[in-house]
Amino acid sequence: MDLQRRRFLAGAAAGAATIATGRTSPALAAGGLPRRVAEERRRAVVVGTGFGGAITALRLARAGVDVLVLERGIRWPVAPGSNTFPRLFHQDRRASWLTPGPVFTGSLPAVWRPYTGVLERVHGVGMDVLCGAGVGGGSLVYHGMTIQPTEAAFTASMPAALDYRAFDTDYYPRVSAVLRPTPIPDDILGHPRYRAARQFHNRVVAAGLTPYRVPLPIDWDVVRRELRGELPPSYSTGDIILGANNGGKRTVDVTYLAAAEATGRAEVAELHVVRDIARDPQGRWEVQADRINTDGHVQESKRIIADALFLAAGSAGTTRLLVKAKAKGLIPGLPDGVGGHWGNNGDRIFTWTPLGESPGPLQGGPACIALRDNSTPDDPLLLIHGPVPFPIDLGTTTVNGLGIVEPRGRFVYDALHDDAVLHWSPTYDAALALRIAARLRQVLGGGIVGGVRNPLLDTTLFDPTTYHPLGGATIGPVCDPYGRVLDQRGLYVNDSALIPGSTGATNPSLTIAALAERNMDQIVAQDVGTVF
Ligand SMILES: Cc1cc2nc3c(=O)[nH]c(=O)nc-3n(C[C@H](O)[C@H](O)[C@H](O)COP(=O)(O)OP(=O)(O)OC[C@H]3O[C@@H](n4cnc5c(N)ncnc54)[C@H](O)[C@@H]3O)c2cc1C
Secondary structure (H helix, E strand, C coil), rough: HHHHHHHHHHCCCCCCCCCCCCCEEEEEEEECCCEEEEEEEEEEEEEEHHHHHHHHHHHHHCCCCCCCEEECCCCCCCCCCCCCCEEECCCCHHHCCCCCCCCCCCCCCCCCCCEEEEEEECCEEEEEEEEECCCHHHCCCCCCCCCCCCCCCHHHHHHCCHHHHHHHHHHHHHHHHHHECCCHHHHHHCHHHHHHHHHHHHHHCCCCCCCEEECEECCCHHHHHHHHHHCCHHHHHCCCCCCCCCCCCCCCCCCCCCHHHHHHHHCEEEEEEEEEECCCCCCEEEEEEEEECCCEEEEEEEEEEEEEECCHHHHHHHHHHHHHHHHHCCCCCCCCCCCCCCCCCEEEEEEECCCCCCCCCCCCCCCCCCEEECCCCCCCEEEEECCCCCCCCCEEEEEEEEEECCCEEEEEEEEECCCEEEECCCHHHHHHHHHHHHHHHHCCCCCCCCCCECCCCEEECCCCCCCEEEECCCCCCCCCCEECCCCCEEEEEEEHCCCCCCCCCCHHCCCCCCCHHHHHHHHHHCCCCCCC
16 A cells, blocks of 8 residues: 555544644544544545536436535525525624635624634635535525626637537526526616616616626515515625525525435535545545534544545635645546646626715625626626625725636645645736726726716735636546546546636636536436446
Protein backbone atom coordinates (compact mmCIF):
# COMPACT_ATOMS: atom_id res chain seq x y z
CA MET A 1 0.00 0.00 0.00
CA ASP A 2 1.59 3.31 -1.00
CA LEU A 3 1.99 6.22 1.39
CA GLN A 4 -0.77 8.42 -0.02
CA ARG A 5 -3.25 5.58 0.10
CA ARG A 6 -2.30 4.83 3.69
CA ARG A 7 -2.89 8.51 4.48
CA PHE A 8 -6.27 8.35 2.75
CA LEU A 9 -7.35 5.44 4.91
CA ALA A 10 -5.91 7.16 8.00
CA GLY A 11 -7.87 10.26 7.05
CA ALA A 12 -11.01 8.14 6.98
CA ALA A 13 -10.12 7.05 10.49
CA ALA A 14 -9.69 10.60 11.69
CA GLY A 15 -12.29 12.23 13.74
CA ALA A 16 -13.57 13.99 16.76
CA ALA A 17 -13.37 17.53 18.04
CA THR A 18 -12.70 19.08 14.67
CA ILE A 19 -14.50 21.75 12.75
CA ALA A 20 -15.54 20.51 9.34
CA THR A 21 -14.11 23.20 7.11
CA GLY A 22 -13.71 20.87 4.16
CA ARG A 23 -10.13 20.08 5.07
CA THR A 24 -8.89 16.66 6.12
CA SER A 25 -8.27 16.43 9.84
CA PRO A 26 -5.76 14.17 11.53
CA ALA A 27 -7.57 14.34 14.88
CA LEU A 28 -8.12 11.34 17.05
CA ALA A 29 -11.13 10.36 19.06
CA ALA A 30 -11.17 10.84 22.83
CA GLY A 31 -8.49 8.76 24.46
CA GLY A 32 -6.15 9.16 21.50
CA LEU A 33 -7.46 6.12 19.67
CA PRO A 34 -8.41 6.36 16.02
CA ARG A 35 -12.15 6.81 15.55
CA ARG A 36 -13.99 3.75 14.26
CA VAL A 37 -14.76 4.15 10.60
CA ALA A 38 -18.15 3.03 9.36
CA GLU A 39 -17.89 1.20 6.06
CA GLU A 40 -20.66 1.15 3.47
CA ARG A 41 -21.04 -0.47 0.09
CA ARG A 42 -23.19 1.32 -2.52
CA ARG A 43 -23.93 0.96 -6.19
CA ALA A 44 -23.97 4.71 -6.93
CA VAL A 45 -23.03 7.75 -4.87
CA VAL A 46 -23.75 11.38 -5.77
CA VAL A 47 -21.90 14.21 -4.00
CA GLY A 48 -23.95 17.42 -3.77
CA THR A 49 -27.63 18.34 -4.05
CA GLY A 50 -27.61 21.43 -6.26
CA PHE A 51 -28.85 21.46 -9.85
CA GLY A 52 -26.44 18.81 -11.11
CA GLY A 53 -26.72 16.53 -8.08
CA ALA A 54 -30.51 16.63 -7.80
CA ILE A 55 -30.99 15.86 -11.49
CA THR A 56 -28.41 13.07 -11.38
CA ALA A 57 -30.12 11.49 -8.36
CA LEU A 58 -33.55 11.65 -9.99
CA ARG A 59 -32.42 10.19 -13.28
CA LEU A 60 -30.53 7.33 -11.59
CA ALA A 61 -33.46 6.56 -9.32
CA ARG A 62 -35.88 6.55 -12.25
CA ALA A 63 -33.55 4.17 -14.04
CA GLY A 64 -33.89 1.75 -11.12
CA VAL A 65 -30.53 2.51 -9.51
CA ASP A 66 -30.36 2.85 -5.72
CA VAL A 67 -28.38 5.97 -5.01
CA LEU A 68 -26.84 7.56 -1.92
CA VAL A 69 -26.67 11.37 -2.13
CA LEU A 70 -24.13 13.00 0.20
CA GLU A 71 -24.74 16.63 1.10
CA ARG A 72 -22.60 18.59 3.54
CA GLY A 73 -25.36 21.03 4.56
CA ILE A 74 -28.76 20.80 6.19
CA ARG A 75 -32.32 20.92 4.92
CA TRP A 76 -34.02 24.33 4.88
CA PRO A 77 -37.77 23.71 4.85
CA VAL A 78 -39.88 26.76 4.07
CA ALA A 79 -43.59 27.59 4.08
CA PRO A 80 -45.57 30.83 4.03
CA GLY A 81 -44.59 32.85 7.11
CA SER A 82 -41.58 30.74 8.09
CA ASN A 83 -38.39 32.23 9.49
CA THR A 84 -36.05 29.61 8.07
CA PHE A 85 -33.42 31.92 6.63
CA PRO A 86 -31.68 34.97 8.13
CA ARG A 87 -32.19 38.42 6.62
CA LEU A 88 -29.42 40.31 4.88
CA PHE A 89 -29.29 43.16 7.39
CA HIS A 90 -30.17 41.00 10.43
CA GLN A 91 -27.83 38.10 9.95
CA ASP A 92 -27.13 35.31 12.40
CA ARG A 93 -25.14 32.11 12.33
CA ARG A 94 -27.49 30.53 9.77
CA ALA A 95 -26.01 32.90 7.16
CA SER A 96 -22.60 31.33 6.64
CA TRP A 97 -21.00 27.95 6.24
CA LEU A 98 -18.84 27.22 9.31
CA THR A 99 -17.52 30.77 9.54
CA PRO A 100 -17.62 33.00 12.64
CA GLY A 101 -19.27 35.92 10.83
CA PRO A 102 -21.06 37.03 7.65
CA VAL A 103 -19.55 36.14 4.28
CA PHE A 104 -21.81 38.06 1.91
CA THR A 105 -20.37 41.25 0.45
CA GLY A 106 -21.74 44.37 2.11
CA SER A 107 -22.97 42.59 5.27
CA LEU A 108 -22.91 44.42 8.57
CA PRO A 109 -20.16 43.09 10.85
CA ALA A 110 -21.13 40.38 13.35
CA VAL A 111 -19.54 37.51 15.24
CA TRP A 112 -21.13 34.17 16.06
CA ARG A 113 -20.38 30.52 16.74
CA PRO A 114 -19.87 28.78 13.38
CA TYR A 115 -22.82 26.88 11.99
CA THR A 116 -23.60 24.85 8.90
CA GLY A 117 -25.15 27.94 7.34
CA VAL A 118 -26.50 28.46 3.86
CA LEU A 119 -23.72 30.38 2.09
CA GLU A 120 -20.04 29.52 1.72
CA ARG A 121 -17.30 31.90 0.72
CA VAL A 122 -14.47 29.94 -0.85
CA HIS A 123 -11.38 32.13 -0.57
CA GLY A 124 -9.10 32.22 -3.58
CA VAL A 125 -6.12 34.21 -4.78
CA GLY A 126 -7.57 37.11 -6.78
CA MET A 127 -11.16 35.84 -6.64
CA ASP A 128 -13.52 34.42 -4.01
CA VAL A 129 -16.47 32.18 -4.85
CA LEU A 130 -19.85 32.44 -3.13
CA CYS A 131 -21.93 29.28 -3.27
CA GLY A 132 -24.88 27.62 -1.60
CA ALA A 133 -24.45 25.04 1.17
CA GLY A 134 -27.43 22.90 2.05
CA VAL A 135 -29.92 20.45 0.56
CA GLY A 136 -30.79 22.25 -2.67
CA GLY A 137 -27.34 23.81 -3.19
CA GLY A 138 -27.25 27.14 -4.97
CA SER A 139 -30.99 27.07 -5.63
CA LEU A 140 -31.55 27.93 -1.94
CA VAL A 141 -29.83 31.30 -2.24
CA TYR A 142 -30.23 32.09 -5.91
CA HIS A 143 -32.63 34.76 -7.13
CA GLY A 144 -33.81 32.30 -9.75
CA MET A 145 -32.89 34.12 -12.94
CA THR A 146 -33.49 31.38 -15.50
CA ILE A 147 -32.23 32.54 -18.87
CA GLN A 148 -31.48 30.62 -22.05
CA PRO A 149 -28.44 31.84 -23.99
CA THR A 150 -28.75 32.67 -27.67
CA GLU A 151 -27.30 30.20 -30.15
CA ALA A 152 -24.41 32.49 -31.04
CA ALA A 153 -23.47 33.06 -27.41
CA PHE A 154 -23.85 29.36 -26.52
CA THR A 155 -21.60 28.41 -29.41
CA ALA A 156 -19.03 31.02 -28.42
CA SER A 157 -18.74 29.85 -24.82
CA MET A 158 -19.81 26.23 -24.39
CA PRO A 159 -17.79 23.12 -25.38
CA ALA A 160 -17.93 22.45 -29.13
CA ALA A 161 -19.28 18.93 -28.52
CA LEU A 162 -22.62 20.37 -27.37
CA ASP A 163 -25.34 20.91 -29.96
CA TYR A 164 -27.38 24.06 -29.30
CA ARG A 165 -30.38 22.80 -31.29
CA ALA A 166 -30.78 19.81 -28.96
CA PHE A 167 -30.62 22.13 -25.96
CA ASP A 168 -33.11 24.50 -27.56
CA THR A 169 -35.66 21.87 -28.48
CA ASP A 170 -35.22 19.34 -25.69
CA TYR A 171 -33.02 20.05 -22.64
CA TYR A 172 -33.91 23.67 -21.93
CA PRO A 173 -37.67 23.04 -22.25
CA ARG A 174 -37.32 19.94 -20.08
CA VAL A 175 -35.83 21.95 -17.22
CA SER A 176 -38.32 24.77 -17.69
CA ALA A 177 -41.17 22.26 -17.42
CA VAL A 178 -39.99 21.45 -13.88
CA LEU A 179 -38.96 24.90 -12.64
CA ARG A 180 -41.77 26.76 -14.50
CA PRO A 181 -40.10 30.18 -14.63
CA THR A 182 -42.30 33.15 -15.53
CA PRO A 183 -41.63 36.90 -15.78
CA ILE A 184 -42.84 39.45 -13.27
CA PRO A 185 -46.52 40.30 -13.84
CA ASP A 186 -47.56 43.92 -14.46
CA ASP A 187 -49.47 44.34 -11.20
CA ILE A 188 -46.38 43.46 -9.14
CA LEU A 189 -43.96 45.52 -11.21
CA GLY A 190 -46.35 48.45 -10.81
CA HIS A 191 -46.36 48.24 -7.00
CA PRO A 192 -44.50 51.03 -5.09
CA ARG A 193 -42.03 48.49 -3.67
CA TYR A 194 -40.80 47.82 -7.23
CA ARG A 195 -39.72 51.39 -7.87
CA ALA A 196 -36.03 50.43 -8.28
CA ALA A 197 -36.85 47.75 -10.88
CA ARG A 198 -39.09 50.21 -12.77
CA GLN A 199 -36.35 52.82 -12.75
CA PHE A 200 -33.95 50.41 -14.45
CA HIS A 201 -36.73 49.39 -16.86
CA ASN A 202 -37.45 53.02 -17.73
CA ARG A 203 -33.79 53.83 -18.32
CA VAL A 204 -33.56 50.95 -20.79
CA VAL A 205 -36.63 52.24 -22.62
CA ALA A 206 -35.27 55.78 -22.59
CA ALA A 207 -32.08 54.47 -24.21
CA GLY A 208 -34.24 53.19 -27.09
CA LEU A 209 -33.77 49.56 -26.08
CA THR A 210 -36.11 46.76 -25.00
CA PRO A 211 -36.15 45.67 -21.36
CA TYR A 212 -36.17 41.95 -20.69
CA ARG A 213 -38.40 40.53 -17.99
CA VAL A 214 -36.36 37.73 -16.47
CA PRO A 215 -38.10 34.34 -16.13
CA LEU A 216 -38.15 33.35 -12.43
CA PRO A 217 -39.25 29.99 -10.96
CA ILE A 218 -41.45 31.49 -8.27
CA ASP A 219 -45.10 31.58 -7.37
CA TRP A 220 -46.00 35.25 -7.86
CA ASP A 221 -49.07 34.81 -5.67
CA VAL A 222 -46.73 34.51 -2.68
CA VAL A 223 -45.34 37.94 -3.61
CA ARG A 224 -48.89 39.29 -3.91
CA ARG A 225 -49.69 37.99 -0.43
CA GLU A 226 -46.60 39.78 0.90
CA LEU A 227 -47.64 43.00 -0.80
CA ARG A 228 -51.14 42.71 0.74
CA GLY A 229 -49.52 42.37 4.18
CA GLU A 230 -50.70 38.78 4.63
CA LEU A 231 -47.13 37.47 4.90
CA PRO A 232 -43.97 39.02 6.31
CA PRO A 233 -41.97 40.45 3.39
CA SER A 234 -39.16 38.47 1.81
CA TYR A 235 -39.38 38.63 -2.02
CA SER A 236 -41.13 41.97 -2.00
CA THR A 237 -38.27 43.65 -0.13
CA GLY A 238 -35.57 41.87 -2.11
CA ASP A 239 -34.51 40.02 1.05
CA ILE A 240 -33.87 36.61 -0.51
CA ILE A 241 -30.12 36.41 -1.06
CA LEU A 242 -29.86 34.18 2.03
CA GLY A 243 -33.02 32.24 1.13
CA ALA A 244 -36.70 33.00 0.43
CA ASN A 245 -38.61 32.66 3.69
CA ASN A 246 -42.15 32.30 2.38
CA GLY A 247 -41.40 29.44 0.02
CA GLY A 248 -42.93 29.55 -3.44
CA LYS A 249 -39.50 29.25 -5.07
CA ARG A 250 -39.13 26.00 -6.99
CA THR A 251 -35.71 25.16 -5.57
CA VAL A 252 -34.25 21.81 -6.52
CA ASP A 253 -34.82 20.27 -3.08
CA VAL A 254 -38.59 20.60 -3.52
CA THR A 255 -38.61 19.64 -7.21
CA TYR A 256 -35.97 17.26 -8.61
CA LEU A 257 -34.68 15.94 -5.29
CA ALA A 258 -38.13 15.46 -3.79
CA ALA A 259 -39.08 13.49 -6.90
CA ALA A 260 -35.94 11.38 -6.54
CA GLU A 261 -36.72 10.61 -2.89
CA ALA A 262 -40.32 9.79 -3.79
CA THR A 263 -39.09 6.88 -5.92
CA GLY A 264 -37.81 5.21 -2.75
CA ARG A 265 -34.43 4.68 -4.44
CA ALA A 266 -32.61 7.89 -3.48
CA GLU A 267 -31.34 8.38 0.06
CA VAL A 268 -30.18 11.90 0.91
CA ALA A 269 -27.62 12.00 3.74
CA GLU A 270 -27.38 15.60 4.97
CA LEU A 271 -24.48 16.86 7.11
CA HIS A 272 -22.07 14.56 5.26
CA VAL A 273 -18.90 16.34 4.14
CA VAL A 274 -16.87 14.48 1.54
CA ARG A 275 -13.16 14.95 2.36
CA ASP A 276 -11.43 12.79 -0.22
CA ILE A 277 -12.15 10.46 -3.08
CA ALA A 278 -9.96 7.61 -4.31
CA ARG A 279 -9.93 4.62 -6.63
CA ASP A 280 -9.31 1.29 -4.94
CA PRO A 281 -7.21 -1.54 -6.39
CA GLN A 282 -10.38 -3.18 -7.79
CA GLY A 283 -11.24 0.00 -9.69
CA ARG A 284 -14.10 0.87 -7.34
CA TRP A 285 -14.63 4.34 -5.91
CA GLU A 286 -13.90 5.15 -2.31
CA VAL A 287 -15.45 8.16 -0.67
CA GLN A 288 -14.16 9.40 2.66
CA ALA A 289 -16.92 11.41 4.34
CA ASP A 290 -17.50 12.85 7.80
CA ARG A 291 -20.93 13.08 9.33
CA ILE A 292 -20.92 16.35 11.25
CA ASN A 293 -23.28 18.17 13.57
CA THR A 294 -24.52 21.71 12.88
CA ASP A 295 -21.55 23.16 14.83
CA GLY A 296 -19.30 21.41 12.34
CA HIS A 297 -17.97 18.81 14.76
CA VAL A 298 -17.31 15.37 13.35
CA GLN A 299 -19.68 12.74 14.71
CA GLU A 300 -18.62 9.79 12.62
CA SER A 301 -16.26 9.04 9.75
CA LYS A 302 -17.33 6.87 6.86
CA ARG A 303 -15.66 5.01 4.04
CA ILE A 304 -18.13 4.37 1.28
CA ILE A 305 -17.28 2.08 -1.60
CA ALA A 306 -19.26 2.59 -4.81
CA ASP A 307 -19.30 1.26 -8.35
CA ALA A 308 -20.15 4.70 -9.69
CA LEU A 309 -19.31 8.09 -8.23
CA PHE A 310 -20.99 11.25 -9.49
CA LEU A 311 -19.37 14.55 -8.47
CA ALA A 312 -21.91 17.37 -8.30
CA ALA A 313 -20.48 19.46 -5.46
CA GLY A 314 -20.50 22.60 -7.61
CA SER A 315 -17.57 24.04 -9.54
CA ALA A 316 -15.54 24.78 -6.40
CA GLY A 317 -16.54 21.63 -4.50
CA THR A 318 -16.06 19.14 -7.33
CA THR A 319 -12.82 20.74 -8.48
CA ARG A 320 -11.33 20.79 -4.99
CA LEU A 321 -12.00 17.06 -4.57
CA LEU A 322 -10.46 16.22 -7.94
CA VAL A 323 -7.39 18.46 -7.54
CA LYS A 324 -6.73 16.93 -4.12
CA ALA A 325 -7.14 13.40 -5.47
CA LYS A 326 -4.71 14.12 -8.29
CA ALA A 327 -2.10 15.85 -6.13
CA LYS A 328 -2.16 13.08 -3.53
CA GLY A 329 -2.16 10.27 -6.07
CA LEU A 330 -5.50 8.94 -4.80
CA ILE A 331 -6.78 8.53 -8.36
CA PRO A 332 -3.87 7.62 -10.61
CA GLY A 333 -4.13 8.87 -14.18
CA LEU A 334 -6.44 11.83 -13.65
CA PRO A 335 -6.12 14.21 -16.60
CA ASP A 336 -3.72 17.17 -16.32
CA GLY A 337 -6.58 19.56 -17.09
CA VAL A 338 -8.09 18.97 -13.64
CA GLY A 339 -8.44 22.32 -11.86
CA GLY A 340 -8.20 24.42 -15.01
CA HIS A 341 -10.42 26.22 -17.52
CA TRP A 342 -12.21 28.03 -14.74
CA GLY A 343 -14.05 31.33 -15.12
CA ASN A 344 -16.40 33.66 -13.23
CA ASN A 345 -19.06 33.88 -15.97
CA GLY A 346 -17.88 37.44 -16.54
CA ASP A 347 -19.68 38.62 -13.37
CA ARG A 348 -19.46 42.25 -12.27
CA ILE A 349 -21.52 43.94 -9.57
CA PHE A 350 -21.98 47.71 -9.49
CA THR A 351 -23.70 50.05 -7.15
CA TRP A 352 -25.86 52.49 -9.09
CA THR A 353 -26.87 55.73 -7.45
CA PRO A 354 -29.30 57.50 -9.77
CA LEU A 355 -29.09 61.00 -8.42
CA GLY A 356 -32.36 62.87 -8.31
CA GLU A 357 -34.59 59.78 -8.21
CA SER A 358 -33.81 57.41 -5.36
CA PRO A 359 -34.50 53.68 -5.86
CA GLY A 360 -35.80 53.80 -2.28
CA PRO A 361 -35.45 51.33 0.63
CA LEU A 362 -36.70 47.71 0.70
CA GLN A 363 -36.45 47.19 -3.05
CA GLY A 364 -38.82 44.53 -4.40
CA GLY A 365 -37.34 41.36 -5.89
CA PRO A 366 -36.25 38.89 -7.13
CA ALA A 367 -34.03 40.51 -9.75
CA CYS A 368 -36.59 40.74 -12.53
CA ILE A 369 -35.59 43.35 -15.14
CA ALA A 370 -32.59 43.08 -17.45
CA LEU A 371 -31.21 44.18 -20.76
CA ARG A 372 -29.99 41.52 -23.17
CA ASP A 373 -27.49 43.35 -25.30
CA ASN A 374 -26.94 41.19 -28.37
CA SER A 375 -25.52 43.97 -30.53
CA THR A 376 -22.38 41.80 -30.82
CA PRO A 377 -24.12 38.42 -31.22
CA ASP A 378 -21.19 36.15 -30.34
CA ASP A 379 -20.01 38.39 -27.49
CA PRO A 380 -23.20 39.70 -25.88
CA LEU A 381 -23.74 41.29 -22.48
CA LEU A 382 -26.48 40.86 -19.92
CA LEU A 383 -27.20 43.78 -17.61
CA ILE A 384 -29.54 43.10 -14.68
CA HIS A 385 -31.02 45.21 -11.95
CA GLY A 386 -30.35 43.73 -8.49
CA PRO A 387 -32.67 44.91 -5.70
CA VAL A 388 -31.27 45.42 -2.18
CA PRO A 389 -33.30 45.26 1.07
CA PHE A 390 -31.88 48.49 2.51
CA PRO A 391 -33.85 49.22 5.70
CA ILE A 392 -33.50 52.97 5.05
CA ASP A 393 -33.35 54.95 1.84
CA LEU A 394 -29.68 55.15 0.87
CA GLY A 395 -30.47 56.38 -2.62
CA THR A 396 -28.67 53.46 -4.24
CA THR A 397 -29.23 50.02 -5.72
CA THR A 398 -27.13 47.47 -7.61
CA VAL A 399 -26.78 46.33 -11.18
CA ASN A 400 -24.99 43.20 -12.37
CA GLY A 401 -23.28 42.71 -15.68
CA LEU A 402 -22.27 39.44 -17.31
CA GLY A 403 -20.37 38.57 -20.45
CA ILE A 404 -18.28 35.80 -21.96
CA VAL A 405 -14.93 35.54 -20.20
CA GLU A 406 -11.83 33.55 -21.06
CA PRO A 407 -11.58 30.60 -18.64
CA ARG A 408 -8.05 31.28 -17.44
CA GLY A 409 -8.54 30.57 -13.73
CA ARG A 410 -7.09 27.46 -12.09
CA PHE A 411 -7.40 25.60 -8.79
CA VAL A 412 -3.99 24.61 -7.41
CA TYR A 413 -3.24 22.14 -4.60
CA ASP A 414 -2.15 23.67 -1.30
CA ALA A 415 -0.40 20.94 0.70
CA LEU A 416 -0.28 23.01 3.88
CA HIS A 417 -4.07 23.09 4.13
CA ASP A 418 -4.72 19.93 2.11
CA ASP A 419 -7.07 21.86 -0.13
CA ALA A 420 -7.18 23.31 -3.64
CA VAL A 421 -7.11 27.09 -4.02
CA LEU A 422 -8.46 29.13 -6.91
CA HIS A 423 -5.99 31.44 -8.68
CA TRP A 424 -7.36 34.31 -10.77
CA SER A 425 -5.87 37.54 -12.05
CA PRO A 426 -7.87 40.74 -12.53
CA THR A 427 -6.23 41.02 -15.94
CA TYR A 428 -8.29 38.05 -17.16
CA ASP A 429 -11.54 40.02 -17.19
CA ALA A 430 -10.30 43.62 -17.15
CA ALA A 431 -11.35 44.38 -20.74
CA LEU A 432 -14.77 42.79 -20.20
CA ALA A 433 -15.25 44.79 -17.00
CA LEU A 434 -14.57 48.02 -18.85
CA ARG A 435 -16.98 47.04 -21.64
CA ILE A 436 -19.74 46.27 -19.14
CA ALA A 437 -19.16 49.55 -17.29
CA ALA A 438 -19.24 51.55 -20.52
CA ARG A 439 -22.45 49.92 -21.67
CA LEU A 440 -24.08 50.48 -18.28
CA ARG A 441 -23.12 54.13 -18.40
CA GLN A 442 -24.71 54.48 -21.85
CA VAL A 443 -27.91 52.68 -20.89
CA LEU A 444 -28.48 54.10 -17.45
CA GLY A 445 -28.08 57.58 -18.76
CA GLY A 446 -24.81 57.56 -17.00
CA GLY A 447 -25.15 60.70 -18.51
CA ILE A 448 -26.61 63.57 -16.83
CA VAL A 449 -29.81 63.73 -14.85
CA GLY A 450 -30.65 67.00 -13.15
CA GLY A 451 -27.23 68.30 -14.08
CA VAL A 452 -25.34 65.51 -12.27
CA ARG A 453 -23.82 62.23 -13.33
CA ASN A 454 -25.33 58.97 -12.06
CA PRO A 455 -22.46 57.30 -10.24
CA LEU A 456 -21.70 53.67 -10.98
CA LEU A 457 -19.18 51.90 -8.77
CA ASP A 458 -17.70 48.55 -9.79
CA THR A 459 -17.63 46.73 -6.43
CA THR A 460 -15.93 43.71 -7.98
CA LEU A 461 -12.77 45.82 -8.27
CA PHE A 462 -12.27 45.98 -4.51
CA ASP A 463 -14.12 42.77 -3.59
CA PRO A 464 -13.48 40.26 -6.38
CA THR A 465 -16.18 37.63 -5.98
CA THR A 466 -18.44 35.61 -8.19
CA TYR A 467 -21.78 33.86 -7.67
CA HIS A 468 -21.28 31.95 -10.91
CA PRO A 469 -18.20 29.73 -10.69
CA LEU A 470 -17.83 27.58 -13.81
CA GLY A 471 -15.18 25.02 -14.75
CA GLY A 472 -12.38 23.05 -13.13
CA ALA A 473 -13.31 19.65 -14.60
CA THR A 474 -14.42 20.66 -18.05
CA ILE A 475 -15.72 18.72 -21.03
CA GLY A 476 -12.72 18.10 -23.29
CA PRO A 477 -9.64 18.38 -21.07
CA VAL A 478 -11.06 16.35 -18.16
CA CYS A 479 -14.35 14.73 -19.17
CA ASP A 480 -15.88 13.26 -22.27
CA PRO A 481 -18.88 15.12 -23.75
CA TYR A 482 -21.20 13.46 -21.19
CA GLY A 483 -19.23 14.12 -18.02
CA ARG A 484 -17.37 10.80 -17.81
CA VAL A 485 -13.93 11.53 -16.38
CA LEU A 486 -11.42 10.45 -19.03
CA ASP A 487 -9.95 6.98 -18.44
CA GLN A 488 -11.73 6.64 -15.07
CA ARG A 489 -14.51 4.11 -15.55
CA GLY A 490 -17.41 4.87 -13.24
CA LEU A 491 -16.29 8.38 -12.23
CA TYR A 492 -18.51 11.23 -13.45
CA VAL A 493 -18.80 15.01 -13.14
CA ASN A 494 -22.29 16.43 -13.60
CA ASP A 495 -22.41 20.06 -12.49
CA SER A 496 -21.04 23.53 -13.17
CA ALA A 497 -17.45 22.20 -13.10
CA LEU A 498 -18.04 20.86 -16.65
CA ILE A 499 -18.49 24.31 -18.21
CA PRO A 500 -15.41 26.34 -19.18
CA GLY A 501 -16.02 29.72 -17.59
CA SER A 502 -19.20 31.15 -19.16
CA THR A 503 -22.71 30.20 -20.16
CA GLY A 504 -23.12 32.69 -23.00
CA ALA A 505 -23.77 35.87 -20.98
CA THR A 506 -26.59 34.39 -18.93
CA ASN A 507 -26.93 33.30 -15.33
CA PRO A 508 -25.82 29.68 -15.44
CA SER A 509 -28.35 27.52 -13.56
CA LEU A 510 -30.60 26.74 -16.53
CA THR A 511 -27.65 25.65 -18.66
CA ILE A 512 -26.12 23.59 -15.82
CA ALA A 513 -29.43 21.81 -15.33
CA ALA A 514 -30.01 21.26 -19.06
CA LEU A 515 -26.51 19.84 -19.45
CA ALA A 516 -27.06 17.51 -16.48
CA GLU A 517 -30.28 16.19 -18.06
CA ARG A 518 -28.52 15.65 -21.36
CA ASN A 519 -25.61 13.78 -19.77
CA MET A 520 -27.94 11.52 -17.85
CA ASP A 521 -29.82 10.54 -21.04
CA GLN A 522 -26.58 9.07 -22.31
CA ILE A 523 -25.37 7.56 -19.02
CA VAL A 524 -28.69 5.90 -18.26
CA ALA A 525 -28.81 4.47 -21.80
CA GLN A 526 -25.20 3.28 -21.97
CA ASP A 527 -23.62 2.92 -18.51
CA VAL A 528 -26.41 1.72 -16.21
CA GLY A 529 -26.19 -2.07 -16.17
CA THR A 530 -22.81 -2.13 -17.87
CA VAL A 531 -20.42 0.19 -16.01
CA PHE A 532 -22.43 0.00 -12.78
C1 LIG B 1 -26.15 34.46 -4.02
C2 LIG B 1 -26.29 33.71 -5.32
C3 LIG B 1 -27.26 34.06 -6.24
C4 LIG B 1 -27.37 33.37 -7.45
N1 LIG B 1 -28.37 33.71 -8.34
C5 LIG B 1 -28.49 33.01 -9.49
C6 LIG B 1 -29.57 33.28 -10.40
O1 LIG B 1 -30.42 34.11 -10.13
N2 LIG B 1 -29.64 32.54 -11.53
C7 LIG B 1 -28.71 31.57 -11.84
O2 LIG B 1 -28.81 30.97 -12.90
N3 LIG B 1 -27.71 31.29 -10.99
C8 LIG B 1 -27.58 31.96 -9.82
N4 LIG B 1 -26.60 31.64 -8.95
C9 LIG B 1 -25.64 30.57 -9.33
C10 LIG B 1 -26.22 29.16 -9.13
O3 LIG B 1 -26.70 29.04 -7.81
C11 LIG B 1 -25.13 28.12 -9.41
O4 LIG B 1 -24.61 28.33 -10.71
C12 LIG B 1 -25.67 26.70 -9.33
O5 LIG B 1 -26.29 26.48 -8.08
C13 LIG B 1 -24.56 25.69 -9.52
O6 LIG B 1 -25.14 24.42 -9.58
P1 LIG B 1 -24.28 23.11 -9.28
O7 LIG B 1 -25.17 21.95 -9.40
O8 LIG B 1 -23.05 23.14 -10.09
O9 LIG B 1 -23.78 23.27 -7.75
P2 LIG B 1 -24.47 23.84 -6.45
O10 LIG B 1 -25.86 24.25 -6.71
O11 LIG B 1 -23.53 24.82 -5.88
O12 LIG B 1 -24.56 22.56 -5.50
C14 LIG B 1 -23.40 21.95 -4.96
C15 LIG B 1 -23.80 21.22 -3.70
O13 LIG B 1 -22.72 20.42 -3.25
C16 LIG B 1 -22.56 20.54 -1.84
N5 LIG B 1 -21.15 20.26 -1.54
C17 LIG B 1 -20.07 20.99 -1.89
N6 LIG B 1 -18.94 20.40 -1.44
C18 LIG B 1 -19.31 19.27 -0.80
C19 LIG B 1 -18.60 18.24 -0.13
N7 LIG B 1 -17.25 18.24 -0.05
N8 LIG B 1 -19.30 17.22 0.45
C20 LIG B 1 -20.66 17.20 0.36
N9 LIG B 1 -21.39 18.15 -0.27
C21 LIG B 1 -20.72 19.16 -0.86
C22 LIG B 1 -22.98 21.96 -1.56
O14 LIG B 1 -23.38 22.15 -0.22
C23 LIG B 1 -24.15 22.16 -2.55
O15 LIG B 1 -25.37 21.75 -1.98
C24 LIG B 1 -26.48 32.30 -7.73
C25 LIG B 1 -25.52 31.94 -6.79
C26 LIG B 1 -25.42 32.62 -5.59
C27 LIG B 1 -24.38 32.19 -4.60
